[in-house]
Structure formats: C-alpha cells, structure tokens
Amino acid sequence: MENALQLEVVTPDKQVASRMVEYVSAPGVEGEFGVLPNHVNLLSALAIGTLRFNEGGKSQNVFISGGFADVSDNKVTVLAESAELAEDIDQARAQAAKERAEKRLADRTEKVDILRAEAALHRAIIRLNIAAYR
Amino acid sequence: MAALKDIRLKIVGVRKTKQITKAMNMVASAKLRGAQARIECFRPYAAKFRDMLGDLAGKVESGAHPLLTVHDEPKVCVIVLVTSDRGLCGSFNANLIAAANRLAQEKSRIGMTVKFICAGKKGRDFVRKTKYEILLGYGDKMGHFDFTLAHEVGMEVINGYQELSMDEVYLIYGEFVTIAKQVPVTLPLLPLQTPETPAESEAAASGARSEYLYEPQEEALLAELLPRYVKVQIYRGMLDTSCSEHAARMAAMDNATRNCDDMILSLTRLFNKVRQASITSDLMDIVGGAEALKG
Numbered sequence: 001m002e003n004a005l006q007l008e009v010v011t012p013d014k015q016v017a018s019r020m021v022e023y024v025s026a027p028g029v030e031g032e033f034g035v036l037p038n039h040v041n042l043l044s045a046l047a048i049g050t051l052r053f054n055e056g057g058k059s060q061n062v063f064i065s066g067g068f069a070d071v072s073d074n075k076v077t078v079l080a081e082s083a084e085l086a087e088d089i090d091q092a093r094a095q096a097a098k099e100r101a102e103k104r105l106a107d108r109t110e111k112v113d114i115l116r117a118e119a120a121l122h123r124a125i126i127r128l129n130i131a132a133y134r
Numbered sequence: 135m136a137a138l139k140d141i142r143l144k145i146v147g148v149r150k151t152k153q154i155t156k157a158m159n160m161v162a163s164a165k166l167r168g169a170q171a172r173i174e175c176f177r178p179y180a181a182k183f184r185d186m187l188g189d190l191a192g193k194v195e196s197g198a199h200p201l202l203t204v205h206d207e208p209k210v211c212v213i214v215l216v217t218s219d220r221g222l223c224g225s226f227n228a229n230l231i232a233a234a235n236r237l238a239q240e241k242s243r244i245g246m247t248v249k250f251i252c253a254g255k256k257g258r259d260f261v262r263k264t265k266y267e268i269l270l271g272y273g274d275k276m277g278h279f280d281f282t283l284a285h286e287v288g289m290e291v292i293n294g295y296q297e298l299s300m301d302e303v304y305l306i307y308g309e310f311v312t313i314a315k316q317v318p319v320t321l322p323l324l325p326l327q328t329p330e331t332p333a334e335s336e337a338a339a340s341g342a343r344s345e346y347l348y349e350p351q352e353e354a355l356l357a358e359l360l361p362r363y364v365k366v367q368i369y370r371g372m373l374d375t376s377c378s379e380h381a382a383r384m385a386a387m388d389n390a391t392r393n394c395d396d397m398i399l400s401l402t403r404l405f406n407k408v409r410q411a412s413i414t415s416d417l418m419d420i421v422g423g424a425e426a427l428k429g
Binding site: 008010011012013014015028029030033040041042043044045068070072077079081 | 172175176178179182183186189190280281346347348349350354355358359366369
C-alpha cells in the first residue's frame with residue numbers, strides 16, 4: 001500500500017521541486033483541492049495562489065502563478081508559468097511590484113490595463129503572504 | 135627585404151586572429167553549456183505538456199477549439215523565423231534563412247500572402263531586404279530571452295489566428311541534434327496538430343485513461359492548454375536555436391583556429407625560405423666584393 005505522493009513542480013525555466021510528500025493542496029481554478037495518496041486521476045487548471053504540501057509532518061508553501069496539475073498513479077505533476085518556494089521569494093521585489101500595481105490602479109486617468117495591473121497586484125499580495133508565513 | 139617584413143607582419147596578424155577565434159570558441163562553448171542546461175530544464179516541462187495534451191485531445195472532437203480548426207481557403211501564411219543575433223557561426227543562419235525563403239516562395243506561388251515574425255537579428259535583416267511584411271521583429275533579444283518573449287510571439291499568432299487574419303503559421307528554428315549537427319526545422323504551428331497519443335488504442339482497451347477527472351470541463355481545459363502549448367512550442371524553438379547557434383559557432387571557430395594554424399605554418403615556411411634566400415644573396419655579395427678587392 002503506497003502512502004506517499006511524488007510531487008514535481010516544473011516551470012519552463014527550471015524544476016522547482018521534486019520530492020516525496022504526504023499531502024498536496026493546490027489552487028485549482030474552480031477552488032482549492034487537496035490530494036492524498038491513491039487519489040483518482042485528475043487534470044486541473046490552476047489559478048494564481050499557494051500550493052501547500054506536507055513533507056515529513058512539516059507543511060511548506062509554494063507560490064504558483066497559473067498552470068496545470070496532473071495527478072495520476074500517486075504522482076502529482078504541476079506545470080506552472082512560474083513557481084517559487086517560500087524561502088526563494090524576493091520580498092522586496094514583491095513589495096515593489098505591489099506598490100507599482102497599486103499606483104497604476106489608483107491612477108486611472110491614463111490608459112491603464114486594469115486587468116493586468118490587478119493580476120500583478122494579486123500575484124504580489126500572494127507572494128507577500130507566503131513570505132510572511134515562512 | 136620588404137617581402138621579409140611583410141611576411142613577418144602577416145604572421146603576427148594571423149596569430150592575433152587565431153587568439154580571437156580561440157577566445158570566441160571558448161565563449162561559445164561556455165554559452166552552449168548554459169543553453170544546454172536550459173534545454174535540459176525545459177524538456178521535462180515540454181514532455182509533460184505533450185502527454186497531458188495528447189491525453190486530452192483524444193477525448194474531444196477536432197474543431198472543438200478555434201486553434202484546432204483548419205481555415206478554408208487559406209490566404210495569409212505567417213512564418214515565425216527564429217535565428218541568432220550574431221554571425222560568425224558558419225552556415226547556421228544561412229540554412230535557416232534558406233529554409234524560410236523556400237517556404238515563403240512555395241506559399242507565394244499558390245497565391246498566399248506571406249508575412250514574417252522574426253526573432254533574431256540575422257533573420258530580421260534578411261526579411262527586411264525582401265518584399266515580405268514583418269509583423270514583429272526582435273533584434274538583440276536572443277542573447278538573453280525568457281518565456282516572456284515566447285509569450286509575446288505566441289499571443290500575436292494566437293490572436294491573429296482567432297481573428298482570422300492569419301490562416302497558417304509556421305515556425306522555423308534550428309534544432310539542436312548534437313554538438314556537431316544542427317538542422318533547420320519547419321514546424322507547422324497553427325492550425326494546431328495535437329501530439330499523437332502513441333498508446334491510444336492500448337489505453338482505450340485497458341480503459342485506464344477514461345477514469346480521469348477534469349477540472350474545469352474538457353473543452354474549457356483545452357482552451358487553457360492550447361494557447362500555452364503554442365507558446366511552449368515557440369519557446370522550445372528559441373531554446374533550440376540558441377543552443378544550435380552556440381554549437382555552430384563553436385565548430386566554425388574551431389575550424390577557423392585550425393585554419394590559422396595552417397596559415398601560420400605555411401607563412402613561417404615561406405618566411406624561412408625568403409630569409410635563407412636573402413642570406414645567400416648577401417653572402418654572394420660579400421664574397422663577390424672580396425674577390426673584386428683581391429683582384
């Protein structure tokens with residue numbers, strides 16, 4: 001009886017994580033979902049958010065910005081546009097991005113791509129949240 | 135005597151050229167290692183992506199998404215040409231450009247309008263000299279690009295295709311086979327051909343794949359996956375091209391260094407011959423002078 005999951009997080013630029021874990025929770029587009037060993041096969045699109053996993057009783061967070069998760073045969077593969085482990089998040093950069101996005105949203109006079117600015121703000125806030133709880 | 139000095143200067147010149155080509159070879163090999171590492175990192179992503187899409191595409195009918203639909207009476211063909219920014223890498227860029235040119239002529243002949251999107255200065259400079267229109271041109275980007283570049287190019291062709299202002303899109307890039315071998319590849323990008331599922335019949339027989347949960351529904355998921363697949367393909371083309379470029383440059387510079395060696399050798403031989411000849415004629419002069427004095 002298997003009771004471990006193999007988690008792989010890959011982005012176009014690098015493999016962010018590859019490890020054996022007990023539990024994974026991922027931010028699906030239709031809400032967060034959890035994966036335990038022997039989960040049914042699943043393919044889901046991911047939103048911007050936090051991927052959590054438990055490894056050796058300890059919980060860890062990963063920042064995920066869009067992508068897909070594939071669960072099959074006790075293997076969870078996450079293909080993300082970008083992904084950062086909590087300890088790798090550049091807090092200063094996220095803070096700066098947040099301020100920049102807020103400024104752009106506040107200043108609606110000129111032609112501002114509101115959707116883009118909101119997405120940037122969303123990403124920055126989640127990054128900061130993860131960084132705060134590491 | 136002038137000849138002797140000329141030869142010596144030439145040897146010095148060739149030796150300096152050799153230093154440069156040798157340095158360029160080393161730089162190219164260092165960059166190649168970096169580019170290869172990036173490909174290595176990207177490969178698992180691309181492979182996983184293909185698997186996922188292959189699984190999914192088998193489930194939905196063709197034509198379920200605008201990017202899969204083949205346009206009737208194609209009029210506009212867009213060629214995404216990925217080349218390097220710099221020269222001195224043998225026939226690498228020339229091969230890519232030739233492949234692009236061939237495709238463009240073929241499409242023009244059957245009455246299609248050909249437009250280009252160029253990543254890499256060499257290709258862009260070539261297309262500028264032709265009658266074809268350039269929709270997007272990137273110079274000085276191939277040295278340090280990331281997924282955003284593929285994203286930009288991808289969005290352009292996806293939007294163009296969905297707005298029906300493009301009917302066929304091809305990607306031309308230099309595939310990195312080995313360090314000694316790079317081939318220009320012409321890949322039809324749109325309409326999308328979904329990767330084949332090799333074990334489709336087998337999987338269908340065992341029914342293993344049918345137990346998949348999809349979130350959101352297949353069609354919506356496909357709509358998310360397909361545009362990204364286009365970008366993944368473009369990014370792969372860019373990574374391969376940059377890898378191939380460095381490998382081609384390495385080979386070209388290696389050849390150049392060897393040619394320099396050959397040249398130095400033959401020039402040194404010539405130098406010695408001329409030197410000996412001049413010593414001999416000097417001696418003859420001295421002996422002749424002495425004989426004349428004696429007389």
